[in-house]
Amino acid sequence: MIRLDCPFCGTRDHAEFAYGGDGSVTYPPLDAPTGAWHDAVFLRDNPKGRVVETWHHLHGCRMWLRVERDTVTHEVFSVRPAHPGLAEALE
Ligand SMILES: [Zn+2]
Numbered sequence: 071m072i073r074l075d076c077p078f079c080g081t082r083d084h085a086e087f088a089y090g091g092d093g094s095v096t097y098p099p100l101d102a103p104t105g106a107w108h109d110a111v112f113l114r115d116n117p118k119g120r121v122v123e124t125w126h127h128l129h130g131c132r133m134w135l136r137v138e139r140d141t142v143t144h145e146v147f148s149v150r151p152a153h154p155g156l157a158e159a160l161e
Contacts, residue, residue: 074137095110122138134153
């Protein structure tokens with residue numbers, strides 16, 4: 071079981087959240103070639119260990135969060151708002 075510490079709602083079970091994908095992906099500019107978009111959207115690594123992911127608190131505050139966790143142990147290291155301006159405001 072994964073429990074996430076939402077900065078707005080407190081600690082919640084992962085069932086309240088929707089996985090949003092790899093948080094380390096940098097998307098190409100809108101006018102980039104189709105191949106660049108294909109690679110950014112569909113080609114993913116499947117890392118073992120510490121990763122950054124995005125999660126949506128769908129059944130809570132509905133905020134997008136940036137979660138750093140271990141894919142093997144499910145240990146959660148940090149949960150921050152995905153929007154950088156909001157993350158800075160909370161620091
Ligand atoms: Zn929340």
